[in-house]
Amino acid sequence: MTSLTIARPDDWHLHLRDGAMMRAVLPHTAQHFARAIIMPNLVPPVVTGAQAMAYRDRIMAALPEGMSFEPLMTLYLTEDTDPDDVAAAHASGLVKAVKLYPAGATTNSASGVADFGKIRATLDRMAQIGLPLCVHGEVTDANIDIFDREAVFIDRVLDPLRRATPGLKVVMEHITTSNAVDYARAQDDSLGATITTHHLVINRNHILAGGIKPHYYCLPVAKRESHRLALRAAATGGETRFFLGTDSAPHTDANKLLPCGCAGCFTAPNTMAILAHVFEEDSAMDKLEGFASRNGPAFYGLPVNADTLTLTRTPSPKHGHVDTEDGPVTVFDPGFELNWSVQ
Template identity: 40%
Template sequence: MVITISDPLDMHLHLRDGDMLEIVAPLSSKTFSGALIMPNLVPPVTTKEAVNEYKIRIEKAKKEHTFTPYMTLFFRSDYTKEFLEEVKDDILAIKLYPAGITTNSEGGVSGFDLEELSSTLNAMSDLGIPLCVHGETGGFVMDREAEFIPIYEMLAKNFPNLKIIMEHITTKEAVAALDRYDNLYATITLHHLYITLDDVAGGLLQPHLFCKPIAKRPEDRTALLNVALGAHPKVMFGSDSAPHPRNSKEAPGCAAGVFTAPIALQALAQLFDKHGALENLQSFVSDNAKRIYGITPPSKEVVLEKSEYLVPEIYENSVVPMFAGQSLEWRVVRAG
């Protein structure tokens, strides 16, 4: 069996910088037509110059592959409308992190004071710049996303013309919120479609499956599967592929992040095939994102066939992928 995916898009991708960027950028650019690049570097990407300089580094690191890095700014409440007008053509979205909630998010938002946020959000709304949100509170780790839903609702109600993307949703509550507000959308990762918390910590701890937001309960995974496999028009693929060096994952104080970029399409094809939904994979990994963001990525066809693919144990003696050393049922046979 063979399938062809046109213009696959990853609408939530961490490429890091420096040596890590050189390792991981080609692994996404080989099989994806484009990706939304997260801005939580050190320091975070907050200026026009930083956006363009980071894009140049990505373009160089992606090698010869056809691939568009769609850039983002790290949200700040003091962005002026004049600044956003100047940078608008260089970015696709702005990413909001609650302060300290995940990797390199210390400069994020502390509290969600509507008056403090409104200047930037009104300007974004007027200029048509989407807001991407890491939606977690600082509460008990299993409840953080569900506790954040009222904040999404506050934002959706007060800024009805602002396109809001709930990033890497993991709960049935977030899925339910999708259909309550016209301006709420969502990305879903590969790993949250596959695993629950039991896979991470039910037996021996699996550090390469530890991520934020943390994997949740079986009923949450079922809710995610229902909308992803069903090609819900407001849901799109965002890997949240988050590479860390092996010694940062297999260590006390394990870094949060699952590295899925090089095996994402193979594993998604396996999952959609298992559930008899291969015809909806194109919408999930491309068509919905094109429509939601209003983008036309460079043309790329990725051909996958149903035959065994052995996932590498490690890339460049540094980064361990999800399913390391395991066999998947689908492989990429051509991309270009």
């Protein structure tokens, strides 16, 4: 195979940040992706419908002329979220999901949920109106090993939450374990799961063996090799409940290289080239369109994009870093040559 044309893909988990950072990274997503679920963990977070509208306006103002891109907005769930505001934002067509961060789980999650009983009314309303809940699935208990936090979250939080809220659509975001893959496979079609680009490529050795690699550090942290292989099988196996959510998360190099560096991998510029490599390696090029372009829209009840994207077997340009007004942002390095590129 020397070329592959697919429906234009979407990114179902994306960090655009704001201000100068957003202006620098947005074109790299809009170049390849038609739509993206936009994460609301700004400072302060995007909590209300009015704030989501203002953020959407800033995104569209930053979009370079001639580029086509639709930001799909989300709200940041807090213990004080107003269910009526959530319902109104959804009814307007603006908000496509609500994001649950356990308090302290990841970047800018301090305003997240500590007492899950306090979000009961919002979850019930979301189930009634068909608004999906996107979940960062990790517990934050200090006594739980960081490599076990996803599996414990499924047992302690996610499964009880879903049983208590029949009909609630849930996206398990950026899953990293075979536990999450197995759980997702055992559920009905009210549950979907996104898989990132980088978790298909790296395991925890890539972060720690031979010296710490800050640009491979993300949350949820990459796990052992058996979990990576489970993710690969889920992504490349044609199962419709799994779809692409890059979790592309730009941080300046200065912030990544601090003694307590930020978590996140910036994959927007080369995600499609990396995916082509992964799917070809797993003899699954015929499944790439489903994972990147079809399964996500089906879960969210949106049409597949009418325009297309073509990948060709030509060496992909190397993306060392992206310059921003705040400093350079290093692009994720998969650790191998990329022999596919977007035409």
